[in-house]
Amino acid sequence: MDVSQRLGVTTEMLNELPLYNREHDVAYRADYQSMEMEHDRVEKVLKASDVERLGVTTTMLEMLPPEDPDRDIPIRVFDNQKWKVYGFKLSSRQRGRYKNPVFQSRGWRVFVNDRGIAAGDVLYFWEEEDPFHGTQYRIALYKPKLFPCL
Incomplete structure (x- = not known):
């Protein structure tokens, strides 16, 4: 069907x-x-706050390079559906006793605007080894409101 x-x-x-x-x-x-x-992909249902800056989950954090509280870490992410590369920045802020790692940058906002991301969309994030680029990160989006029967 x-x-x-x-x-x-x-x-x-x-x-x-x-x-x-x-x-x-x-x-x-x-x-x-x-x-x-994919066995090691992370699935995250996006909240309204994720549209502004993506809260990085613990599982995603395990895939990414080590955080640096003094500076943002650039992360190159390949959109698996649009075949486009985005430059996100991993920022780790301390909130009380807990770290709050997020992707917040112009690159994240460009991705949000390009894909028309809204709360309720499902984001998939995974890492893979590429012979030319080394470790690279991939991202894909599923819009349940657009394709509810998939």
């Missing part, structure tokens, strides 16, 4: 929408299904 059948509209109607592209949908589903096989 394809997206048009699940949504109860014709494919022509979907093709007229600027957000829908059948080839992209097929690639998106294949990409999403391939992520299901």
Whole structure:
């Protein structure tokens, strides 16, 4: 069953929408299904506060380079669906007894705007070894409001 059948509209109607592209949908589903096989990916349902600055989970932090409380750490992240590289900055602020690591930078805001991120979207983050770039980080997004049946 394809997206048009699940949504109860014709494919022509979907093709007229600027957000829908059948080839992209097929690639998106294949990409999403391939992520299901990833064992070390982090899945995070985004909150409203994550839209401004992404709260980095403990599991994500274990993948990333060590934090430095005196400076932001640049992190190169590859968007697995848009095939675009973003430059995030890992910032670690101390809040009381606890560290509060976040991605906050122009790069994060560009990613949010490019992808139209909203609270409730699901972010996938993982690391992989690349023969040319060494360790690289990948990110993908699932929008349950757009594709509720996936």
